Structures are given as C-alpha cells and as structure tokens.
Amino acid sequence: MKTNEKRSEKQALYLKKIKKNKIFVNILRVLIAVIFFGLWELATDLEIIDGFLMSSPSRIIKTIGELLADGSLYVHVFTTLYETLAGFILATVVGTTVALAMWWSENFRKIIEPYIIVLNGLPKIALGPIIIVWFGNGINSIVFMAFLTAVIVTTITMINGFLACENSKIMLLKSMGANKLQILTKLVLPSSLPTFISCLKINVGMAWIGSIIGEYLTSRQGIGYLIVYGGQVFKLDLVMASTLILCLLAGVMYALVSLAEKLFLKKY
Amino acid sequence: MKTILKLESVSLSYHTKDGEVPALKNVSFEVKSGEFVSVIGPSGCGKTSILSLIAGLIKPDEGRIVFNEKEVKKPDKAIGYMLQRDELFPWRTIEQNVFLPLEISKNKDASRKKEVLSLLDKYGLKDFKRSYPQQLSGGMRQRAALIRTLSTSPDLLLLDEPFSALDYQTRLAVCDDVYSIIKNENKTAVLVTHDISEAIATSDKIIALTKRPSSILDIHVTETDKTLSPLKRREDANFGKTFEILWRELNDEN
Known part of the structure; x- marks a missing residue:
C-alpha cells in the first residue's frame, strides 16, 4: 500500500540497501565490458594474440570510423533494418491473422495444424534456394526469409494465447447473450495482449536471424553481407565491427519492444 | 405470487467419446417471483447443469424450461x-466491468448506465469505480460481480456457488451482503451450493438432488424467520432442525 506517511528509519535503510545493490550491479556490468575489451586490446598490443586474426577494439573503432566516413555504414544499416522490420511486421500481421482464423474455426485449426507443425520443424534456411528462385537475388528474398523465420512461431504462440482464454469467462459472456465476434473483441483479444507482446519479443529475434541468414545467402549490402564479405577477404576487423553494430541494433529493437510492453501491460 | 420459472420433466445427458453420461433425469420444480431457492446435492450431481439450462446455454434432451411464460431457447x-x-x-x-x-x-x-452507477454508489463501491479489480478485496470484487449481473436489470439471478472461492469469514459476510442486495432490488434467485447451511440460511425453498443421474430427492420449504439476515438465521431454532433433516437425506442418498 502506498502511504504518504513519513518513512520510518528502517524503510529508509531498506531503500538505501536496494539503491546500493543497484549501483553495485551497474558498476559490475560496465566493468566486465571494460575488462573484456581492455584485455583484448592489451593482448593484441603485446602480440600475445594475432590482431590480424582476432582484430582488436581499436581496429574495430577505426573500421567503424571508416565506414561512417565513406557513408556506407548508413546504407548497410538501413538495408538490414528495413529487411528485418519488414519481415517482422509481415510475420506479426500474417501469423496473428492465421491464428485468429484458427481460433474462429475449430475445423480449420484441426486441418491446418499438422502443416504448421511440419513447417515449424523445418529449418527455414533449407528453403533458401527456392526463395531466391522465386523472389530473385535481392532484398525481397531476404524480407521473405525474415518473414518465414518468424511467421510460424507467431502463429503457434498466438493461437496458444487465444486458446488459453478461460472457459468460465467465455461462459459468462455467452450467458449475457454475446456472439462470437463479441467474445473475440471483448475477451479473447484483450486477454491475449500479454501473449502478443511476448510474441513480438520473440519475433524481433527471429526476424534478425532471418534477415542475416538471407543476407548470407544473397545480398550486395547489409550487415550480414559485411560479415560474410569480411570473412571471405579475411578482414576480421570488418567482421567484428559489423557484429558489434548488429548487437547494438538488435539490443535497441528489443528495448523498444520492452518499452511497449511496459506501456501496454500496466494493468495485467 | 406468480410463477416466474418452471422446469417441466427436464432430462439431460452429456455426450462424450466414451459414451453417453446421463446428468439429469426428470427434474421438475417451480420458482415464484421474489423467492430465493437453493439447489443442493452431492458434488458432480449436475447442479451447475440446471443453471446452464435455465440460462439457455445448453438445451435439455427432454422436457422444457419456461421463464416468464416463454420457453427458454437461448440466453x-x-x-x-x-x-x-x-x-x-x-x-x-x-465501472467498465459492470x-x-x-x-x-x-x-x-444513458439512464440505465446512470442506474448502474448508482448501484455502485449504493453498495459501497463509489470510490472504486475507476479502480482495477486487482485493487479490490475478494468481497468487494464479488459485490462488483453482482452489480455487473444486475446491470441489465434481470428478473432472475442464477448464482453458481458464488461464495465458494472466498475464505470462511469473508464467505459469511459476502453471503449476507449479496442476499441483502438481492432482496433490496426485489430479485428472484436460484442458488446452487454444496453447503447445506448456506442453503438454509438464505432460502425460502431448498431443492435437494440425488446422485447422478440427478432427480429430485426432496423439495424442502424452510421455516426460519425470513426477516433475519442469513447470518442471523443460522441461530434460529428451526435452522438446526432443517439442517439435520437435509443432512440425513443427503447422507442416505450417498
């Protein structure tokens, strides 16, 4: 319970303890990164490990600087972001729609279920050659790859969320004379919002996997392309720099979804 | 007083892959307007099925249910x-829930909405209109659920063990509470419960059911002082007597 009363000494002590712990955790978090990169830099400087094969933080920063200077970084980042976002949105929309249809018609669900299970088990990368033949050597293939990686998981997660809706609540609505559409809009959809948000979180990761794999298979630009290219020409600095950028992008996107979660799920 | 609800030789079976499970057999009873009627019986005997039938959620295999002189076909x-x-x-x-x-x-x-809001005011939820359910105590939540049920101004209330999820203390208090609201609003009620005391404390008439497939074992008119609250009625001399009769009947049945 919230109170406006003056905080007791013990409460103040307790809050102080929590704050102290938080600071401790944060310091250690930063420290780990500093130590890791510091040792890496030191080891390459002292030539304990080969900077050519292992790269180093200073080389990575230099590479990112070069990419920034010639403007190519924006092109690569934008390309991959576009592919990932497009795949993510398409997968969310299509997956949720299919799950809705499966909720609406039990027979449709029963009929389609084995296909979904088979597709879920199939490694999507196996479809790479087919996708390239159908969608060509370019960005469309990659978007489709990202879409394909995320869509099945979306469908499965969402239909399970819809079906988890309590039967007693459905009964209650029926006793009020509710029709199927009302049960869907008043109960099933709002009660599935937490599932939807956690599904978005999974999808972000899935779409990144799809778009990077897609770029490995066929691309002329993008972060995945930079990584593959860097590996082929033995520019490990480029590979490491691209990986770091990828980490940052995926982290930011995940943080955005988490923010949406905080905004929407206050009441759950 | 006029009869508001009538079950005429109602029979019901559930169908599963393993076969047909008879739930109700030839159940007939009447509820008069303003009456408080309880249905008791061994657990799993099909008490809830009776409410589902009256609510129009399921259809009987045989017999019919007449509410306000019309056969019940849908909610x-x-x-x-x-x-x-x-x-x-x-x-x-x-507020959005009710x-x-x-x-x-x-x-x-709009006037209906206003009346519902005034029910919230009247029954102690005035300051909680904009609260979310999880901010309320179990008793208050059940009261809110009752007001939600009253919002369409129904003539008949079906209560399916509405107190069983509460702890004993709260249960007695909420039972009193719900009873007084129902009486205050002049509603007819059918309560399903496995608690004999609760049935005697609240009801004018108690319908005892047999084991599955359930038929009517006995219809018992209670003789407790109806001006008292359910909690007070538990101290009535007739309470113990009725309890004993029903207890024996149901035990013999098991």
Whole structure:
C-alpha cells in the first residue's frame, strides 16, 4: 500500500540497501565490458594474440570510423533494418491473422495444424534456394526469409494465447447473450495482449536471424553481407565491427519492444 | 405470487467419446417471483447443469424450461448469471466491468448506465469505480460481480456457488451482503451450493438432488424467520432442525 506517511528509519535503510545493490550491479556490468575489451586490446598490443586474426577494439573503432566516413555504414544499416522490420511486421500481421482464423474455426485449426507443425520443424534456411528462385537475388528474398523465420512461431504462440482464454469467462459472456465476434473483441483479444507482446519479443529475434541468414545467402549490402564479405577477404576487423553494430541494433529493437510492453501491460 | 420459472420433466445427458453420461433425469420444480431457492446435492450431481439450462446455454434432451411464460431457447438478458469466481476482466476498471452486459446487449440507454452507477454508489463501491479489480478485496470484487449481473436489470439471478472461492469469514459476510442486495432490488434467485447451511440460511425453498443421474430427492420449504439476515438465521431454532433433516437425506442418498 502506498502511504504518504513519513518513512520510518528502517524503510529508509531498506531503500538505501536496494539503491546500493543497484549501483553495485551497474558498476559490475560496465566493468566486465571494460575488462573484456581492455584485455583484448592489451593482448593484441603485446602480440600475445594475432590482431590480424582476432582484430582488436581499436581496429574495430577505426573500421567503424571508416565506414561512417565513406557513408556506407548508413546504407548497410538501413538495408538490414528495413529487411528485418519488414519481415517482422509481415510475420506479426500474417501469423496473428492465421491464428485468429484458427481460433474462429475449430475445423480449420484441426486441418491446418499438422502443416504448421511440419513447417515449424523445418529449418527455414533449407528453403533458401527456392526463395531466391522465386523472389530473385535481392532484398525481397531476404524480407521473405525474415518473414518465414518468424511467421510460424507467431502463429503457434498466438493461437496458444487465444486458446488459453478461460472457459468460465467465455461462459459468462455467452450467458449475457454475446456472439462470437463479441467474445473475440471483448475477451479473447484483450486477454491475449500479454501473449502478443511476448510474441513480438520473440519475433524481433527471429526476424534478425532471418534477415542475416538471407543476407548470407544473397545480398550486395547489409550487415550480414559485411560479415560474410569480411570473412571471405579475411578482414576480421570488418567482421567484428559489423557484429558489434548488429548487437547494438538488435539490443535497441528489443528495448523498444520492452518499452511497449511496459506501456501496454500496466494493468495485467 | 406468480410463477416466474418452471422446469417441466427436464432430462439431460452429456455426450462424450466414451459414451453417453446421463446428468439429469426428470427434474421438475417451480420458482415464484421474489423467492430465493437453493439447489443442493452431492458434488458432480449436475447442479451447475440446471443453471446452464435455465440460462439457455445448453438445451435439455427432454422436457422444457419456461421463464416468464416463454420457453427458454437461448440466453435472455432478463436472466443474470453469477459464477463461482467474480470473473471481472483485469484490463477493465470496475465501472467498465459492470457496464459489460450493457455493451454486449448494445444497450446505449444513458439512464440505465446512470442506474448502474448508482448501484455502485449504493453498495459501497463509489470510490472504486475507476479502480482495477486487482485493487479490490475478494468481497468487494464479488459485490462488483453482482452489480455487473444486475446491470441489465434481470428478473432472475442464477448464482453458481458464488461464495465458494472466498475464505470462511469473508464467505459469511459476502453471503449476507449479496442476499441483502438481492432482496433490496426485489430479485428472484436460484442458488446452487454444496453447503447445506448456506442453503438454509438464505432460502425460502431448498431443492435437494440425488446422485447422478440427478432427480429430485426432496423439495424442502424452510421455516426460519425470513426477516433475519442469513447470518442471523443460522441461530434460529428451526435452522438446526432443517439442517439435520437435509443432512440425513443427503447422507442416505450417498
């Protein structure tokens, strides 16, 4: 319970303890990164490990600087972001729609279920050659790859969320004379919002996997392309720099979804 | 007083892959307007099925159910159903929760909404209109659930063990509470419970059912002082007597 009363000494002590712990955790978090990169830099400087094969933080920063200077970084980042976002949105929309249809018609669900299970088990990368033949050597293939990686998981997660809706609540609505559409809009959809948000979180990761794999298979630009290219020409600095950028992008996107979660799920 | 509800030789079976399970056999009884009637019986005997039938959620295999001189074929907004748990939607405020039946029946009548709000005021939820269910105590939530049931102004209330999810102390208090609201609003009620005391404390008439397939074992008219609250009635001399009779009947049945 919230109170406006003056905080007791013990409460103040307790809050102080929590704050102290938080600071401790944060310091250690930063420290780990500093130590890791510091040792890496030191080891390459002292030539304990080969900077050519292992790269180093200073080389990575230099590479990112070069990419920034010639403007190519924006092109690569934008390309991959576009592919990932497009795949993510398409997968969310299509997956949720299919799950809705499966909720609406039990027979449709029963009929389609084995296909979904088979597709879920199939490694999507196996479809790479087919996708390239159908969608060509370019960005469309990659978007489709990202879409394909995320869509099945979306469908499965969402239909399970819809079906988890309590039967007693459905009964209650029926006793009020509710029709199927009302049960869907008043109960099933709002009660599935937490599932939807956690599904978005999974999808972000899935779409990144799809778009990077897609770029490995066929691309002329993008972060995945930079990584593959860097590996082929033995520019490990480029590979490491691209990986770091990828980490940052995926982290930011995940943080955005988490923010949406905080905004929407206050009441759950 | 006029008869508001009538079950005429109602029989019901459930169908499963393993076969047919008879639940009710030849059940007939009447409920008069303003009466408080309880249905008791061994657990799993099909008490809830009786409410589902009256609510129009399922259809009987044989016999018919007549409510307000019309056969029940589908859910009717003049019948309100209250379940074991409050089933308030956590993403809706108390106000939005109690308006739910009006939304479902597309009743946009502002005066009706006003009346529902005044029910919230009248029964101690005035300051909680904009609160979410999880901020309320179990007793208050059940009261909100009752007001939700009353929002379409039903003539008949069906109560499916509405107190069983509460702890004993709260249960007695909420039972008193719900009873007084129902009487205050002049509603007819059918209560399903496995608690003999609760049935005697609240009801004018008690319908005892046999084991599955259930038929009527006995219809018992209680002789406790109806001016008393359910809690007070538990001290009535007739309470113990009735309890003993029903206890023996149900035990013999098992």
